[in-house]
Amino acid sequence: MSGEVEAEAEYFCKDFEWEDLRSEVEANPCFSYHFQSAPSSSSPSPQSDVQAWKQFHLRHSSGKFFKERRYLLKEFPELLSCPPNSKLLEIGCGNASTALPILRANKDVIVYACDCSDETLERAKEIVSGATTVASIHHRFRTFCCDLSTNGFPYWLACNSCRDQFSQKQSQCLSGVRENNGLHSTNPYPSEEFGCCVGGVDFVTLVFTLSAVPPERMPKSIKECFVVLKPGGMVFFRDYGLYDMTMLRFEPDKRVGFREYMRSDGTRSYFFCLDTVRSLFLGAGFTELELDYCCVKSVNRQKGKCMRRVWVHGKFQKPALGCQ
Numbered sequence: 001m002s003g004e005v006e007a008e009a010e011y012f013c014k015d016f017e018w019e020d021l022r023s024e025v026e027a028n029p030c031f032s033y034h035f036q037s038a039p040s041s042s043s044p045s046p047q048s049d050v051q052a053w054k055q056f057h058l059r060h061s062s063g064k065f066f067k068e069r070r071y072l073l074k075e076f077p078e079l080l081s082c083p084p085n086s087k088l089l090e091i092g093c094g095n096a097s098t099a100l101p102i103l104r105a106n107k108d109v110i111v112y113a114c115d116c117s118d119e120t121l122e123r124a125k126e127i128v129s130g131a132t133t134v135a136s137i138h139h140r141f142r143t144f145c146c147d148l149s150t151n152g153f154p155y156w157l158a159c160n161s162c163r164d165q166f167s168q169k170q171s172q173c174l175s176g177v178r179e180n181n182g183l184h185s186t187n188p189y190p191s192e193e194f195g196c197c198v199g200g201v202d203f204v205t206l207v208f209t210l211s212a213v214p215p216e217r218m219p220k221s222i223k224e225c226f227v228v229l230k231p232g233g234m235v236f237f238r239d240y241g242l243y244d245m246t247m248l249r250f251e252p253d254k255r256v257g258f259r260e261y262m263r264s265d266g267t268r269s270y271f272f273c274l275d276t277v278r279s280l281f282l283g284a285g286f287t288e289l290e291l292d293y294c295c296v297k298s299v300n301r302q303k304g305k306c307m308r309r310v311w312v313h314g315k316f317q318k319p320a321l322g323c324q
């Protein structure tokens with residue numbers, strides 16, 4: 001991830017076949033260390049991986065590190081056509097590279113954006129406020145600090161009553177918010193429809209964030225997305241794919257687990273195959289709408305090298321009520 005600029009590419013991009021890349025990589029002895037059994041004692045404490053991201057954002061405080069991901073509007077056209085006041089949760093928003101193009105393109109969407117780093121949330125707010133003269137944008141950008149992998153989402157986003165309704169269970173919390181996990185129990189963004197919470201979200205974007213979460217905490221993270229989504233709501237997923245050039249460039253000592261690597265700044269990255277993504281989302285209760293590799297050849301003109309990039313594109317839906 002460090003310093004790289006992602007090519008503008010749509011998910012159906014197939015500059016090459018992923019299976020051809022797989023055969024080539026798996027037959028090449030230079031890459032054999034990527035398939036050896038995973039190093040032990042690699043599981044970080046939640047504090048250490050979140051801390052690494054906080055440090056990362058402090059070092060890149062200009063907020064210019066990630067480029068705006070305009071291609072997402074082509075990959076996920078639902079982001080352009082959703083009904084007025086649709087609510088979107090962008091998880092691991094960084095400096096708003098995903099949130100900003102969505103806010104610009106759709107004046108009817110409200111974006112709740114979270115990250116584990118307060119620093120980057122401040123930067124994201126500045127970037128969104130400064131990005132346009134259209135005043136309505138920053139009113140529709142609402143940030144909060146949250147570690148997706150350990151705490152889950154605050155009850156002001158979806159209270160227990162809403163969560164129960166979304167899962168068709170008998171509501172046990174008629175008064176709304178339960179304060180049993182100490183999470184932001186006061187709603188900083190009260191809505192007109194719901195007194196106690198914003199009533200859950202219609203969409204979730206998980207864009208290069210799940211790969212930053214240690215694999216053992218991924219199932220809980222995806223379940224948390226399921227819980228705050230309204231029935232029929234969708235997750236738009238994009239992340240690093242197995243045998244992406246950036247994975248193959250990691251030296252042996254950077255391997256910290258199965259398909260998991262640590263960068264020199266302490267942040268981690270996992271590289272997904274389709275089956276892993278599928279089992280995470282289906283295991284949480286989602287239905288698969290789209291899932292594929294996006295395979296893009298990009299040329300580094302300075303070095304004259306062709307780079308094969310692999311990303312995973314996925315679209316998953318929470319079943320509508322009556323279908324769960």
Ligand SMILES: C[S@@+](CC[C@H](N)C(=O)[O-])C[C@H]1O[C@@H](n2cnc3c(N)ncnc32)[C@H](O)[C@@H]1O
Pocket residue numbers: 001050053054066069091092093094095096097098114115116117120146147148149150206207208209212213
């Ligand atoms: C590669 S950046 C992606 C940023 C943004 N989604 C984008 O499209 O550019 C990953 C982001 O996830 C955040 N992050 C990492 N672990 C997290 C966690 N456990 N909970 C919430 N955010 C996390 C990092 O701080 C970072 O901003």
